[in-house]
Amino acid sequence: MPRENYQESLNEFREDVQQLGELVLERLDQSLSALEHTDTETAKSVIEGDEEINQRYLELESTCIDLFALQQPVASDLRFIAASFKILTDIERIGDLATNLGRYALSAKQESVSDVALYDIGAAAHELVADSLDAYVTEDVTMCYRVAERDDEIDSLCHSASQRVVRDLIEREATGEDPWSVEQVLDDVSIVLL
Template sequence: MREHLDQKLTRLNHDLIKMGAMVEEIIDKAIVSLKNQDLEMAKSIYTDDDAIDEMELSIEKDCLNLIALQQPIAKDLRRIASALKIITDLERIGDHAVNIAKVTLEIGKEPLMKPLIDIPKMAEICQRMIKLSLDAFVNQDVELARKVAEMDQEVDDLYDIVIKEVFEYISRDSKFLNQGIKLLFVGRYLERVADHTTNICERIIYMVTGERVEIN
């Protein structure tokens, strides 16, 4: 029974890493399509999000089967319960990528008010947070989980810069108002991605220690 459960938990790790990689990629595509105003790439994000949704359902089914058939206790049960919460956060991150794609399609080929610098930086940090948080899950690394959660502040700081710059452009010329608001939404979506990843880190700490913490 123990060996069988361990095999199932190893598969769960693998599937979570796979879903995390899909989420990292969809965030990257969302920002690249916005930066390059690649409308076809933006449209493809909807299909990518469907695949993430299917992955969430598959992992959820496996977790529920594990609970029903293996009757895990203590740390094993916390691990499975944490995975169920983590896939929800990952799915919502995918939804934010879709929201960014919608903005890209709304802006279309309208010239961007300025080259995008800080928004891609936010996305890069978010992608790194996602990868490292799942590394922390697999390795049950509380210290790494805490370090990843602290990266949320970097995203928040960049978002503050984006807000300031957008309002400066709008104050100079009101023609930037509509696009500026859309870019602020993109920044907000990425800020929420970092928040969801922080949630993942909190789940990891609970999984390992049994203690519920609220970070940032």
């Protein structure tokens, strides 16, 4: 493959990764909305859309392997392809988490185990992923550092939320209130620890 075509392939690959990232962000937004508004139809749509994300991920993974194996990329291209491969894996995982959130939205009781602002945590994560995708597309190194710094904020929100769930569980036990089921607690904690 001539060098010009190879560069076009890299550019197309970047665009394809961006498009998959945007699709996953859309699904994450839908799952958060389904949770916030108890929208079962949207939650089901997110769950049903997981296969499309998985399929597109596998296609891009194959493209990535072809770029490695067939083109013998030079150092900068090699770094780009390797980073894209890792990003693809993370994007697919975020799609899985959006699906899990959709399932949670379907099964969540009206009274949550604890008063944890899942939507706020999810919205902050959505913004972080969107900024990460922008940094990838524009090759903005400064933005990459800013995104990495903000990741600690989301980790802190999740840690605080999981502590809240455990604290509420202990308080309910101590006061003799109607206990939550183990399933309810695990569902809430697993969502907080996404």
